[in-house]
Amino acid sequence: MTQASLGESVVQKTIAQNNGVAASATQTQPLWLLAEVTYRCPLHCAFCYNPTDYDKHTQNELTTEQWIQALRDARKLGAIQLGISGGEPLLRDDIEEIVAEAHKLGYYSNLITSGVGLTEKRIQAFKDGGLDHIQLSMHDITEEINNFITNTKTFELKKKVAAMIKGHGYPMVLNVVIHRYNIGHMKEILEMADALGAEYIELANTQYYGWSLVNRSQLMPTKEQVDEAERITNEFRERSGSKMKIFFVVPDYFSDRPKKCMNGWGEVFMIVTANGDVLPCHSARVLPNMQFPNVKDADLGWSWKDSPAFNKYRGDSWMKEPCRSCSEKENDLGGCRCQSFLLTGDAEVADPVCSKSPHHHLISQAIEDAKNPVIAAQPIVFRNDKNSKKIIAGELQARVDEFHALP
Amino acid sequence: MSADNQIQASDVYSLAHHHRFQWEEAQNSYVILFPEGMVKLHGGAGEILKRLDGKKSVGEIVAELKAAFPDAENIEKDIMGMFELAVSKAWLRKV
Numbered sequence: 001m002t003q004a005s006l007g008e009s010v011v012q013k014t015i016a017q018n019n020g021v022a023a024s025a026t027q028t029q030p031l032w033l034l035a036e037v038t039y040r041c042p043l044h045c046a047f048c049y050n051p052t053d054y055d056k057h058t059q060n061e062l063t064t065e066q067w068i069q070a071l072r073d074a075r076k077l078g079a080i081q082l083g084i085s086g087g088e089p090l091l092r093d094d095i096e097e098i099v100a101e102a103h104k105l106g107y108y109s110n111l112i113t114s115g116v117g118l119t120e121k122r123i124q125a126f127k128d129g130g131l132d133h134i135q136l137s138m139h140d141i142t143e144e145i146n147n148f149i150t151n152t153k154t155f156e157l158k159k160k161v162a163a164m165i166k167g168h169g170y171p172m173v174l175n176v177v178i179h180r181y182n183i184g185h186m187k188e189i190l191e192m193a194d195a196l197g198a199e200y201i202e203l204a205n206t207q208y209y210g211w212s213l214v215n216r217s218q219l220m221p222t223k224e225q226v227d228e229a230e231r232i233t234n235e236f237r238e239r240s241g242s243k244m245k246i247f248f249v250v251p252d253y254f255s256d257r258p259k260k261c262m263n264g265w266g267e268v269f270m271i272v273t274a275n276g277d278v279l280p281c282h283s284a285r286v287l288p289n290m291q292f293p294n295v296k297d298a299d300l301g302w303s304w305k306d307s308p309a310f311n312k313y314r315g316d317s318w319m320k321e322p323c324r325s326c327s328e329k330e331n332d333l334g335g336c337r338c339q340s341f342l343l344t345g346d347a348e349v350a351d352p353v354c355s356k357s358p359h360h361h362l363i364s365q366a367i368e369d370a371k372n373p374v375i376a377a378q379p380i381v382f383r384n385d386k387n388s389k390k391i392i393a394g395e396l397q398a399r400v401d402e403f404h405a406l407p
Numbered sequence: 408m409s410a411d412n413q414i415q416a417s418d419v420y421s422l423a424h425h426h427r428f429q430w431e432e433a434q435n436s437y438v439i440l441f442p443e444g445m446v447k448l449h450g451g452a453g454e455i456l457k458r459l460d461g462k463k464s465v466g467e468i469v470a471e472l473k474a475a476f477p478d479a480e481n482i483e484k485d486i487m488g489m490f491e492l493a494v495s496k497a498w499l500r501k502v
Contacts, residue, residue, distance in 0.1 A: 170425075
């Protein structure tokens with residue numbers, strides 16, 4: 001650094017936006033690497049964003065060595081925040097090795113878990129290996145709803161795991177997916193998090209991809225419920241003297257403008273899936289005529305920088321009207337390509353969430369459908385192997401017919 | 408900022424729990440890492456943060472930086488500004 005540069009205002013130059021991730025359209029770097037190490041999961045959550053055909057990818061998972069190589073290669077490209085996710089990552093018995101390698105490489109690593117499979121022995125090994133934090137999913141303050149929405153009896157276990165995480169000196173990072181069944185308990189959920197000593201809590205309103213899209217009419221709350229939830233959250237934030245950081249992820253269906261999905265296609269996020277596919281976002285495989293690279297046969301640097309898939313929606317030259325000439329296009333980059341395709345059949349049109357989109361009626365209709373007692377009374381399709389096989393075989397066609405790809 | 412949040416020269420700070428400060432070659436800068444986030448630091452901020460050891464006071468760090476960068480004007484004001492920002496963002500904790 002030059003001597004003069006310290007004299008400049010350091011405050012102005014500090015970059016922190018969008019969860020602290022800074023992005024630039026011309027100099028992309030995969031700062032965030034999400035390793036979806038397995039799609040196997042002991043929970044069967046109705047809102048899971050994993051692909052409904054995940055059953056195809058449970059027999060061809062990357063080996064430990066392949067994961068370690070991918071971590072090394074991504075680190076060279078600038079990856080620094082590592083999420084180890086799934087499915088339930090703890091179903092693999094090599095997470096200890098992966099964590100230790102991640103630490104050696106200088107990653108800030110995060111295990112994203114339901115808590116099922118976390119034992120004293122394993123958490124000690126993670127601590128020794130240098131895992132930086134653990135993000136635990138919680139579902140509700142009531143045993144009834146926790147067990148209903150996850151289709152498992154995991155309520156008591158989650159409380160024990162929360163204590164274990166705290167006991168090992170980890171920050172308590174909770175993630176609660178919000179939907180119709182728990183949105184009325186926002187205050188109680190926040191109080192529970194505070195009582196558990198949470199440092200961070202993410203209240204993630206359900207986004208409709210994968211299983212949650214199939215169950216959209218069963219999960220979606222009303223606009224009034226969302227507004228009330230946000231009001232309670234803001235009130236809690238102001239009133240509470242706790243150091244808990246609360247993130248309220250606004251549901252895009254109830255916004256006028258789409259989210260800047262993944263902070264831009266191929267800008268800062270890179271996902272490697274259980275079978276080694278390299279993706280710019282979780283659900284990119286729903287897009288047609290796209291060949292995503294795989295770590296088994298493609299160089300990761302090429303995949304990020306040069307592969308046609310990663311370059312397809314970088315920048316804004318792919319945009320159609322009304323996005324192309326929109327004064328706000330830099331704010332959201334036209335939203336989510338997967339959502340556009342799933343709902344309209346064209347990945348390059350404006351995200352239908354946008355009120356300027358000619359397809360916006362599809363969102364209004366979905367909100368209406370969720371209020372329709374007949375539609376909302378259809379059974380939830382829980383995320384499990386049996387249902388995934390059925391969806392692959394076309395046996396649940398009526399539930400996915402309106403979408404342009406298998407969610 | 409209320410009076411008890413004012414940075415005093417005698418205060419000693421260290422990085423907050425669960426935060427990590429490191430040099431990132433790929434970014435050509437220092438960064439602070441924490442759950443769900445990362446902050447890329449401007450060179451000046453990096454110079455301050457790398458001197459934090461949980462022992463040196465704010466005043467001692469100011470003196471060190473003044474000595475290291477004698478030509479920089481208004482350096483003390485900038486350093487205090489950085490401390491205030493870092494404390495308000497909870498990147499630092501008082502020792």
